[in-house]
Amino acid sequence: MLSGPIKTKVIGKVYKEQMYKKDKWILPRISPKCENCNNNEYYTITCSTVTCIILSSLIKGDKVYKIICPTCGETIELEFDEYLTIEPLIKINKKYEEGKIRKIQYDRSVDDILSKIKII
Numbered sequence: 001m002l003s004g005p006i007k008t009k010v011i012g013k014v015y016k017e018q019m020y021k022k023d024k025w026i027l028p029r030i031s032p033k034c035e036n037c038n039n040n041e042y043y044t045i046t047c048s049t050v051t052c053i054i055l056s057s058l059i060k061g062d063k064v065y066k067i068i069c070p071t072c073g074e075t076i077e078l079e080f081d082e083y084l085t086i087e088p089l090i091k092i093n094k095k096y097e098e099g100k101i102r103k104i105q106y107d108r109s110v111d112d113i114l115s116k117i118k119i120i
């Protein structure tokens, strides 16, 4: 089995202030502020897919999620559980940025998402 090309795409953002449930930071393994530059207001999330080549057919392999500081590029690989925790926030932020929902719906959705998050 050969590893083929790795495709990476940006799937969205999570903002620092929306990642607290009450006073608790929802991703305990990752620092609220970038450990390298301490200068970010949000993180960018990317997904990389490794394509494997088996007997000349292409098979899409594992997805790897990463959290990236937009200021200095510091990158940390997310555990899948960590990604699942923040996935609803990434989606709602994207919808809001694309103008698909209004601010009032956005705020309500973020509150709703946070109320359902279990801190790992």
Ligand SMILES: [Zn+2]
Residues within 6 Å of the ligand: 034, 035, 036, 037, 038, 039, 040, 069, 070, 071, 072, 073, 074
């Ligand atoms: Zn940084």
